Amino acid sequence: xxxxxQTPRNRITKTGKRIMLExxxxxxxxxxxxYRQDPGLGLRLIYYSFDVKxxxxxxxxxxxxxxRQAQAKFSLSLESAIPNxxxxxxxxxxxxxxxxxxxxxxxxxx
Amino acid sequence: xxxxxxxxDQVNVAEGNPLTVKCTYSVxxxxxxxxxxxYPNRGLQFLLKYITGDNLVKGSxxxxxxxxxxxxxxxxxxxxALVSxxxxxxxxxxxxxxGGSQGNLIFGxxxxxxxxx
Numbered sequence: 001x002x003x004x005x006q007t008p009r010n011r012i013t014k015t016g017k018r019i020m021l022e023x024x025x026x027x028x029x030x031x032x033x034x035y036r037q038d039p040g041l042g043l044r045l046i047y048y049s050f051d052v053k054x055x056x057x058x059x060x061x062x063x064x065x066x067x068r069q070a071q072a073k074f075s076l077s078l079e080s081a082i083p084n085x086x087x088x089x090x091x092x093x094x095x096x097x098x099x100x101x102x103x104x105x106x107x108x109x110x
Numbered sequence: 111x112x113x114x115x116x117x118x119d120q121v122n123v124a125e126g127n128p129l130t131v132k133c134t135y136s137v138x139x140x141x142x143x144x145x146x147x148x149y150p151n152r153g154l155q156f157l158l159k160y161i162t163g164d165n166l167v168k169g170s171x172x173x174x175x176x177x178x179x180x181x182x183x184x185x186x187x188x189x190x191a192l193v194s195x196x197x198x199x200x201x202x203x204x205x206x207x208x209g210g211s212q213g214n215l216i217f218g219x220x221x222x223x224x225x226x227x
Contacts, residue, residue, distance in 0.1 A: 004153070035217075045214065056211070094213070097144070099146075099156070103153045104152075
């Protein structure tokens with residue numbers, strides 16, 4: 001089993017719909033992250049969390065929200081999806097300087 | 111502010127030839143530098159890191175990277191490329207700032223490596 005698991009792996013949704021991407025980890029790490037990957041833009045940080053009570057915005061948090069339900073779970077929500085949120089989304093944990101990534105969720109907003 | 115730059119969007123190499131994927135950094139202080147690889151339909155995987163010590167660091171899958179402080183570079187290298195090395199490679203630096211983002215990784219835009227038989 002993967003240490004960092006993202007669900008769903010692929011999702012197509014309509015403009016204006018609310019959608020949640022889920023992430024769970026078995027590594028016991030406190031730091032968790034949500035990134036967005038777009039061709040030519042690399043990885044951009046959406047939100048990050050250092051523990052259940054510590055949530056922080058990244059460089060592109062507008063249009064997104066997160067919930068850290070437990071140390072092991074960190075969910076990303078799009079309250080009202082729009083087409084330019086079509087991207088590959090990654091969840092990651094981090095211990096020290098090393099990050100561990102999930103396999104990604106490919107989201108398409110039509 | 112800390113940053114990394116990967117000047118090449120794509121690098122093409124013939125199998126068996128040496129490969130280099132370039133990365134330059136901009137940090138205030140001593141940098142913590144990383145390389146990650148992303149194979150198709152997979153998440154990023156850690157390859158190697160430089161924290162301190164020897165300027166040549168060795169990592170997974172036969173890769174190595176050379177830290178050059180005077181040129182502010184951290185290029186990824188491999189003496190003999192394999193077709194299976196074809197992937198997207200990301201350079202990263204640890205945020206050394208004093209705010210809440212301290213310790214976060216800042217990624218470059220990625221370089222696509224294509225190794226042809």
